[in-house]
Amino acid sequence: MDLSTVTRVIAAHQRSDLDVLGPTVVPLAGGSELFADPRADLTGLVDLQAFGWTALTITDQGLEIGATCTLAELSRLPRQAGWAAHPLFYQCCTALFGSFKVWNVATVGGNLATSLPAGPMTTLAVALDSDLLVWRGDGSDDVVPARDFVTGNMTNMLAPGDVLRSIHVPLASLNAQTAFRKIALSPLGRSGAVLAGRLDADGLFVLTVTAATLRPVQLRYPELPTAEVLAGDIAAIDCWFTDAHGAADWRRAMGVLLGDEIRAELAGGQS
Ligand SMILES: Cc1cc2nc3c(=O)[nH]c(=O)nc-3n(C[C@H](O)[C@H](O)[C@H](O)COP(=O)(O)OP(=O)(O)OC[C@H]3O[C@@H](n4cnc5c(N)ncnc54)[C@H](O)[C@@H]3O)c2cc1C
Incomplete structure (x- = not known):
């Protein structure tokens, strides 16, 4: 849609x-969110794509994702030796359903900055x-820290004038098992x-819950918890919400169910 107040x-x-x-x-990245709704409050846009930031940089410390990296580019991230978490990138990219047009323009930074509960780049980063x-x-x-960035449904830690420049993914996480x-x-x-879910080499288990909750929620355990402990902790999350994409009680039930599946998968199928 045209933003007719933008001059x-x-x-x-x-x-x-x-x-x-x-x-x-405000910053303009792929425009897939900005041009989706009327924004009569806006008078100007600053196009971040003109910076020409490198999309993906692999270093000894992990991976740097430029904020303007598109979901299409991220989905083609080449696998590196030891990166057991590699499938999570494609899984999160494909959790945003849009046409190929959206995939080819929507950026990682734009997804984080939009801060929808169902933002799959938030899931990935957290x-x-x-x-x-x-x-x-x-x-x-x-x-x-990505886990602190999104504070609610379409709210985050950015103030007017701020720009999300890049995302650093540490090597230890890239080497972890994920589900x-x-x-x-x-x-x-x-x-x-x-x-x-993420299971690190040292046994740390991290479960990230998104889309069902107003903000991302992370549960952390020094080792895989029992099914009962995990189910209780997921059920006790205090920010399940209701909208057109699901009721809060259904989301909580799905959270408990899917969390248990993740725990079992990372335990190697043992319950
Ligand atoms: C068909 C369709 C399906 C969609 N499905 C989903 C979905 O399932 N989940 C979901 O989360 N979203 C979804 N979206 C919304 C949107 O496409 C994504 O959130 C997308 O990732 C936004 O990225 P963008 O680069 O296009 O952002 P833009 O539209 O360019 O910008 C979005 C907002 O973020 C700000 N911004 C962008 N980049 C930065 C930056 N680097 N620093 C600071 N602020 C910045 C902009 O100022 C603007 O306020 C969908 C959109 C469409 C059209």
């Missing part, structure tokens, strides 16, 4: 081009204990619940 689109080539950002001038590099509007840099479950009310519908 200027600035291509960002250097960080100072972001100085114009504020309540009515499940892998990623850190987010935020360029603050005052010129400073901030590193925010993934997603459910929606219809085959192509938005996710009602998306859960990702």
